[in-house]
Amino acid sequence: MALTLARRRTGGAAPEKRGLPAGPLALALGVALLAALTAAVAWGATSIPPAEVWGVVWRRLSGEAPRAGTDDLIVWQLRVPRALLAALVGAGLGLVGTAVQALVRNPLADPYLLGISNGASLGAVAAIVLGLGTGGALGIGLSGAAFAGALATFALVWAVARRGGGFAPLRLVLAGVAIGQFLSGFTSYLVLQAGDEQQTHSVLFWLMGSLGGANWQLLAVPALAVPLAGLWLQARARGLNALLMGDETAAGLGIDVTRLRRELFTVTSVLTGVLVAVSGAIAFVALMVPHVCRLVVGGDHRRLLPLSALFGALLLVVVDIVCRTAMDAQELPVGVVTSLLGAPALLYLLDRRLGSGS
Amino acid sequence: MRIDIENLRVAYAGRTVVADAHLVAAEGEITGLVGPNGSGKSTLLRTVYRHLKPAAGRVLLSGTDLRELSPARSARHVAALPQERGSDFELSVREVVAMGRTPYKRAFASEDATDRDHVARALADVGMAGQADRRFTALSGGERQRVLLARAFAQDPDVLVLDEPTNHLDIRHQVELLALLRGQRRTTLVSLHDLNAAASVCDRLHVLHAGSVVASGRPREVLTPELMAEVFGVRATVVDHPLTGDPLIAFDHRAPAGTEEPATIRTAAG
Numbered sequence: 001m002a003l004t005l006a007r008r009r010t011g012g013a014a015p016e017k018r019g020l021p022a023g024p025l026a027l028a029l030g031v032a033l034l035a036a037l038t039a040a041v042a043w044g045a046t047s048i049p050p051a052e053v054w055g056v057v058w059r060r061l062s063g064e065a066p067r068a069g070t071d072d073l074i075v076w077q078l079r080v081p082r083a084l085l086a087a088l089v090g091a092g093l094g095l096v097g098t099a100v101q102a103l104v105r106n107p108l109a110d111p112y113l114l115g116i117s118n119g120a121s122l123g124a125v126a127a128i129v130l131g132l133g134t135g136g137a138l139g140i141g142l143s144g145a146a147f148a149g150a151l152a153t154f155a156l157v158w159a160v161a162r163r164g165g166g167f168a169p170l171r172l173v174l175a176g177v178a179i180g181q182f183l184s185g186f187t188s189y190l191v192l193q194a195g196d197e198q199q200t201h202s203v204l205f206w207l208m209g210s211l212g213g214a215n216w217q218l219l220a221v222p223a224l225a226v227p228l229a230g231l232w233l234q235a236r237a238r239g240l241n242a243l244l245m246g247d248e249t250a251a252g253l254g255i256d257v258t259r260l261r262r263e264l265f266t267v268t269s270v271l272t273g274v275l276v277a278v279s280g281a282i283a284f285v286a287l288m289v290p291h292v293c294r295l296v297v298g299g300d301h302r303r304l305l306p307l308s309a310l311f312g313a314l315l316l317v318v319v320d321i322v323c324r325t326a327m328d329a330q331e332l333p334v335g336v337v338t339s340l341l342g343a344p345a346l347l348y349l350l351d352r353r354l355g356s357g358s
Numbered sequence: 359m360r361i362d363i364e365n366l367r368v369a370y371a372g373r374t375v376v377a378d379a380h381l382v383a384a385e386g387e388i389t390g391l392v393g394p395n396g397s398g399k400s401t402l403l404r405t406v407y408r409h410l411k412p413a414a415g416r417v418l419l420s421g422t423d424l425r426e427l428s429p430a431r432s433a434r435h436v437a438a439l440p441q442e443r444g445s446d447f448e449l450s451v452r453e454v455v456a457m458g459r460t461p462y463k464r465a466f467a468s469e470d471a472t473d474r475d476h477v478a479r480a481l482a483d484v485g486m487a488g489q490a491d492r493r494f495t496a497l498s499g500g501e502r503q504r505v506l507l508a509r510a511f512a513q514d515p516d517v518l519v520l521d522e523p524t525n526h527l528d529i530r531h532q533v534e535l536l537a538l539l540r541g542q543r544r545t546t547l548v549s550l551h552d553l554n555a556a557a558s559v560c561d562r563l564h565v566l567h568a569g570s571v572v573a574s575g576r577p578r579e580v581l582t583p584e585l586m587a588e589v590f591g592v593r594a595t596v597v598d599h600p601l602t603g604d605p606l607i608a609f610d611h612r613a614p615a616g617t618e619e620p621a622t623i624r625t626a627a628g
Contacts, residue, residue, distance in 0.1 A: 082537065132500055178428055234467035246442030251409035254433025254461035255514070299447035302468075 002260035022303040025296070029310040033087065036317040041075055041084035044324055049074060080093050082214035085222070086320040087313040089211065089279045092226040094293075094312025096271050097286030098305055099233055102240040103264045107294065111272045112286040113173055114265075115157050115180030117151050122183045125203050129190045139307075142206070143218065143277040144279040150273025153160020158265070166259040200263060208333035209282030218278055225274045228266055230309055236260065237301035244299065283335040284342040285312060295349055359435060359516035359545055360385045361406060365415035368401050375401045378430040379415070382515065382562075383471045383547040388539060390577075391561030392547040392591055397566040399521070399549040400441070406519050406547060419517070433461035437515035439506055439523055445492060451505050452490040452569035455480055458512030461499070480511035482540060501532035507538065520548040524555065553590075557581055565589055578605045587615040 041053045048071055056075040059066055066072045100111045111117070129143035160175040161167050165222075187207075194200040209210040235242070239260050244248035245346075247257045275282075289312040292303065297303045316334070319341065361383040368376040378400040391399045404410040406417055408429060417424045418535075424432050433534035437458065443452070459473045469477075481487045484504040489497070494505060495575065501524065503505055518539070524532040532552070537545055538557045550556040556563060557577040565573040565580055567589045573580045586594040586607065591609035600606075 021461070054584050101447075107445075107447055182391075204609075238457070238460045238463055241453070242460055243450075244447045245444045245454070245457065246406070246440065247455075248404065248409045248438065248440035249442050249444075251429070252407040252433065252438030252440060253457060254428075254430035257409075282482075294448045298453065299449040300453050 004352045012279045021305060021322055022297050024308060026306060029307065029314055033310060033314045036314055036321070037083045038089060040086065040317050040321050041079040043321060044079065046070070046072075046074060049149060055191065072104065075217070081105025081216050081219055082320065083317055084219055085211050085214040085278065085356050086215045086316045088219070088221050088222040088226050089282065090285060090289075090312040090314070090316025091228070091309040092222060092275045092312070093235060093282065093286040093316070094289040094308035094310075095207050095226070095230050095305060096268050097288075098290040098293075098301065098308045099264055099268045099310075100286070101290055102243050102301065103261060103268060104173050105172075105244060105246075106169070107291060108287065109173070109209070110215060112180070112281060114176035114269065114272075114284070115178075115183065116176075116282040118180035118183040118268050118271040119147040119156075119188070119209055120150040120273055120280055122187045123147070123152075124206055124277075124280070125187050125190050128199060128203050128206070134210055141258075142213075146277035147273050149183075150269065150276060152265075154269040154273070157269075161265075163264075167258065167265060172261075202354055205333055206280045207335075209280035209335035210331075210333055211279055211323075212280070212331060222274055222278055225271055226309075229271045230305065231303050232267055236264075237305060240264075240301040240305075241299070248316070250324070270290065279334070280314070281335065282338055285316060286320050288338075292349060293345065361389075361436075361517055361545065361547060362418040362421075363402070363406070363415070364418065366402065366405060366417065367414040367461035368405055368410055369413045370396070370401060370410070370440065372591040374413070375569055376405075376566075379566075379567045379569075379575070381564050381571055383473075383545055384562065385545050386543050387465050387561040388546045388548065388559055390563045390570045391547065391554040391566060392551075392553055392563055393566030399566055401569075402547060402566065403438075403547065405463050406517075407440070409434055409438075409440070418466040418598050423531075427436050430449050432462040433513065435515055436519060437510040439510050439518070441525065443502060443506075446495045449494045450490070451486060451492050452481070452496055453488075454475065454494045454505055455499070455508045455512050455603050458509040458514075461513065476512045476514055483511055483542075484508040500534075503531070503535060504538075505526060511542075515544065517545045517547065519547040520546065522549055522551060524531050524552065528567065540611060553581060553607050557607065558599070558602060581605055581607055591615050 038050050038053055042048050042050050052071060053075055056066070056072050057080065060076050066076065093344065096111045100114065101107050102108045104113070124142055124146040127142050157172070157175050157179050161172045162178065191200060191203050194203055239255050242255050243254045243257070250257045254255070290308045293304055293307045293311055297307055319334060319337045322337050323334055326332055363379055363381040366376055368373060372466055376587070379402060381402070391402065393399050401410065405412050408424060414553065419435055420430065425491065432449040435620070455477050456469065456473065459469065459476065462473070471567070484507055486501065486508060494502065494608055497505065507523070525537055532555065536555060539548065540559060548560070559565050560577055563577050563580045564571050565585065572589060575583055578597070581596060583595055584594050593613065593615050594607050597606050597608060
């Protein structure tokens, strides 16, 4: 995707400091992502040297017989899937955040605003509390229930938002927020009905987001959905740009606005559903990642989409390292760390931008 | 290229806003659309740049029904400057102007020399060549409007459609923008609130009243005291502009038509 990035020219009478070229930036982020993935696999309760990490991965990928021992198990069965899940979910959240912000024409929008994650949460919590999932364990049963909840909510929001024609941004947000609140009322009720402390704990943990359920099987759907959605969005980057200026402007530029909105809403909802189903409702990443990237490379989606995906992936891999290693006795929910680190970072960036008077 | 609007009816939320409108924008001319608030000017223009679909009738681009063309194809011929002013998404001036190339680009295609050429020329045409890297939302109202006009120019259209382009601009920026339009000599369809601006800039005027075109012709033929009273509800007289010789409409700002000298108005309206 980095190849399609448009080159930015700098210079002019009143340059603003968004002059970072997107190509080298994408390359740097890619290298950082590889390093972070390596660290994520190497670090943990048992430390494994990076060379051994890549050794295990190489032997597995080249079809050599894996060496017996715990390293192979830890690296290949536990940490690699988890690190890859973190990268995929982070990339997906970066993409879906960027897309939803264009969809509802608000740079502070969040995919969770459209109610989809509330539906997914209700599905997941119902599975845990009512025992619909596989014994309450984090697994495919739980993900399936979460995804079903997301799709049902999507259908509901769609039905409300399409009336009056055209999926107008405000209508979409209002429908999403209202339906989302309605569903999260149910979720809270179910949490209170949870049978025992263990159930309550796993529900809360899931609601705050976790990558602990990672395994190779769980990776399959996001590994397909995230790149496909990324390509789909990248192909419509100019249409997204046009939406930022307003529906009439976009129509004048030859965009079928209603159709683009309808498709965008569908793609972002399905992708949100996939992400929430495998990782819970991770807070703040989808809001912050596009926003930060926009401050650095500007608002053109042809650059913004790939950079948001890369930065989201990097961020979530790093955050998950923190979650796994910050405390000895237990893991932190991902959402706790994204909020605690993300909010001050965003405030700092905004403050710096306002301070520079641009 | 020219625009012919035939029997156009547009309904909005179940209400007919434009009814049976006929209108011509001739090749290379500036055609003005005037009328009171709510007379259907914006609605009519929105069907030309395909934001709204006509309920009946046709919009013809040199004889071809616009709806026979794909949205992107017709956007290569017709560029619009709606009343929207964008939102804060960290777009630079150049990025906003480059959006004008959207109807020419396939998915994944990057900008080529032709695109850069059009963008640079459009920026130069509106006098913003030195400001290309500024943030769009950091511009003043007049600068923004010029950038949005440059975006329409970059679309390299045969027909320009502008909805109240001088709104919220101070008088100097109004004059500059209208002079820019005159200098372009493209087929232009523009709605204007300011009747005096319309009288000096437009080659031909169409007057909209309650969704219908009630008068069409040269400004001097159309903008009569009788029409001012009937359509706009004001007392006015038309004189020659002392500087330019264009029609100059002098309004009576003290009282609307009909509140004074009812006998005169009845004659005028009849």
